[in-house]
Amino acid sequence: MTHGQNTNQQLREMNESILTHLFLPYHLPSSSDADFCLQSNHRYEYVILECMSRFLTLCTIDNDQIISPIIETLITCTQRWHLLQKNLSITNLKSAIEQLHPSDFLPLYFHAQNAAILIEIDENNDHQPLISSWQVSLPTEKISSSLQSHQACFPVNIYRLSDRSCLTSTAHCELLLDFMKNPIEYSKSYKISRDVPFSHYVTQWYIQQFPNVILDDSCKHTTEFTKKSRDQIRWNNGALPFRRSGLWLTMKVVFETILTKRLEIVGCTIV
Incomplete structure (x- = not known):
């Protein structure tokens, strides 16, 4: 296979993988080794995020109108992220x-x-940033034990730091950096293609390490929205879908959070 053919093959596999994760989860392969985005750990x-950043940027090209501050916030957020x-x-x-800057998200x-x-x-x-954390995917025993869809409610608890310098x-x-590279703890039933690491080090322990951190009451006045978790894992005896x-x-969740805060829209459910 020539270099050009190999490049075209990788591009096709990448596009198929991204579209499947976004729109066709029940067509995902049963192993991460067969998925472009998830292979090789x-x-x-x-x-996926890079393509979203490009898409948002392209939406502003050849647009003579002033860019909406909300769109600008999303673009800046995805570019940094x-x-x-x-x-x-x-x-x-x-x-x-x-x-x-003030009103920015990371x-x-x-x-x-x-x-x-x-x-x-x-x-x-802007000297006392807000920070929140949450579990992304449900563990196998929760999501495959019932045909009912599981829903997570957002926003989660939001905390205010005493000083911005804590973050830098x-x-x-x-x-x-250690969180990004090294799993800390798995469940006893962990299988590399099925289950997920415990998230409590980030969702519970991490924020409490900041000095003088306090729970921010402003989140109580923010419109809530929910996220369905039903389609994130295959059934125990099923071949599809993979996570x-x-x-x-x-x-x-991040985009919905930003839009909800900036537009104060009515709560909804995202899938």
């Missing part, structure tokens, strides 16, 4: 956090922890 999963998701390092993480998805975090710079208090400390950046991309599931 989710090596190329970041391309996809660069970190592709290659997280202490240097680029510090730089991304330092560049955040998410991160940790496949190795089955968890995500969302940093928000409060437009009224070397110790904090090293911790996030959908956790990054894509995180992207949906």
Whole structure:
């Protein structure tokens, strides 16, 4: 196979994988080895976010009208996020956090922890950022034991940090880098193609390590929305589907969170 043919084959596999994760989860293969985005320990999963970043940017090209502040927020968010998701390092993480302006968002998805975090710079208090974290995918025993769809409610608890400098400390950046690369704990029934790591180190322990962190009451006044989790895993005796991309599931929650906060839309359910 020539270099050009190999490139075309990879491009076709990438496009098929992305479209399947986004729109056709029941056509996903039963093994991550057969999926472009998830193979080699989710090596190329970041391309889903990269393609979304390109799509949002292309939507503004040849548009003579002023870009909506909400669209601009989504574009800035995805541009920073996809660069970190592709290659997280202490240097680029510090730089991304330092560049955040009031009303900016910075998410991160940790496949190795089955968890995500969302940093928000409060437009009224940019020295005390808001931060939240949540479990991305349900464990096997929860999602395959019932035909009923499981729904997660957002926004989750949001915490206010005492000082923005906590986010750019070397110790904090090293911790996030470790979360990205190293699974901390799996369930006893863990199987590499089926179950997910425990997420409690990110969803419970992580935020409590910040000094003087407090629960922010403003989230009580934010419109709630729910996310269905029914289609993220195949049944015990079924061949399809394999788990959908956790990054894509995180992207949906992050985008819905931003739109809900900025537009104050009526609560809804995303699938």
